Amino acid sequence: MRWSFSIGKFAGTVxxxxxxxxxxxxxxxxxxxxxxxxxxxxxxxxxILAIFACVVLHEFGHALAARRYGIRTPDITLLPIGGLARLERMPEEPGQEFFIAVAGPLVNVVIAAIIFIALGGTAGIEQMLQVENPRADFLVRLAGVNVFLVLFNMIPAFPMDGGRVLRALLATRLTWARATQIAANIGQGLAFLFGFLGLLYNPLLIFIAIFVYLAAAAEAQNAQIRDISNSVLTGDVMITEYAALDRSASIGEAIDRLLATTQSEFPIVASNGHLEGLLTRNDMIAALKDPGPDTPVVQVMRTDVPKVHRRQSLTEGFRLMQENSAPAVAVVDSGDRLVGLLTHETIGEMMMVRSAMPEGFRFGRMRRKRAEPWSRGV
Structure with a gap:
């Protein structure tokens, strides 16, 4: 996430x-x-730091539960409104999502129970409710916060854990996409409620409302992509008309192509058609300042570009894009030659086309002819 920095790596999670x-x-x-x-x-x-320590433990509860199913958690980000654990992929089964979702709140239950026992069981509900009173006992307030975190996170709406629990339960009887849409609609409805209450009582609720609404919409869109991807080949969605760069091209020449096209990612292709790397717009701008426009693109290009075969389903390409946080995925043929690019923009366009086209119409009918790679001297 932009505007964030690392404070350490624990159990493989930043x-x-x-x-x-x-x-x-x-x-x-x-x-x-x-x-x-x-x-x-x-x-x-x-x-506040103690609260966010509890939030971190909450997110690690999700991370450790996800690890049980072979799902890594690359990073956890602390925001003023809470924590955000980024899983490399979504769990495949409703039961897996249910377990991962409840693992976080269960951590807060354990923390509250430990504090309650440490205080000798003397903390009452009225005392724990005085969270905003700085004169109240520190540990009692912290126990109250953990109880609140459990209750808040279990609200049955995206993107809270309760929304994921709701989707997992609905997905046992409905399709994944339909279950997600129902949970997302509930989440967006609650977002309007939070926003209204924020205008009357606490402005912080307005920021929470915005976050909940956008996160619910994003979750619904990802579910739709995931549902459609199983029936669509990567080769039917990839960009086939693009400008490629020769390995002998310079950053200055890459900038010329950037200004002449609408592309943001440029593949560097060898004479045999094999992909050697990828140059993004941000890479170009950074290299233009230092070391300069005469620098060969091979010194700046990214070489860890994920690849997917053109006959594989879009699900695989989308998974690689998410797991690697890649700006694009290279689509190759059986000879490992580059035949197209899969980007976030093409997936978004696919969703728009899919929603507008007639019943039974296939993407294969809209395939485009592949353009020749651009190189020096063209």
Whole structure:
């Protein structure tokens, strides 16, 4: 995620903190300082850090549960509104998603139980509800926050854990796409409710509402792509008209092609048609500053470009794109020669075309002729 930086790697997962998290700490420090001075301000910051330590443990609950099914969690990002664990792929079965979804809240249940036992069972519900009272007991408030995290995350709507639990249960009787759409619709409905309550009570709810609405929409779209991908070949969706670069081309020449086309990713292709690397627009701009426009593209290109055969389903290409966070996937033939590119834009266009075209119409009827690669001297 942009505007975030790593604070360490634990159990193979990178923990990142978004810069806006520090704005939250500054705001908490200032608010508590007005109430009780510097001591109260620093205690308020410590309390927020303790809360987010619980959030990290919550997200690692998801990560460890996902690992049981062979799903890695590349990173966890801390935001002012909570944590976000990014799984390399979605679980394949409803039972797997159910277990992964409930693993996070169960961690908060355990934390709250440990605190409650440590306090000798003296913490009451009224005390735990005083989360915003800086004069209340630190551990009692922390126990209350963990109870709140369980209740909030189990709201049956995307993108909360409760939404995933709901989808897992619905998916036992409905298709995955339909179950996702129902959970997403509920999530977006609750987003409007959060936004309305935010206008009346707490502005933070407005930001939560925006996040919930966008995340629910994205989840529904991913489910639709996943549902359609099983019946579509990668070769029927790939870009076949593109400008390619020769390995002898320079960054300056690549910039010329960037300005002359609408492409954002340029493959570097050898004379035998094999892909050697990929040059993105951001790579070009960065290299233009340093080391300069005369630099050969082979010194800047990305070589870890995922590949998929043109006859494989779109599901495989989409999976490779997600797992590798790749800007594009190279589509090759049986001789490992580049025949097309799969990008986020082409998948989005496929979704729009699919929703508009007549029943029974196939993508294969819209195939385009492949353009010749561009190289120096053309």
């Amino acid at each position: 923990v990142r903190v978004h810069v806006t998290f520090f704005l939250l700490l500054i705001w908490i420090w200032f608010m508590h300082y007005q109430i009780g001075g510097a001591a109260a301000a620093w205690e308020g910051v410590a309390f």
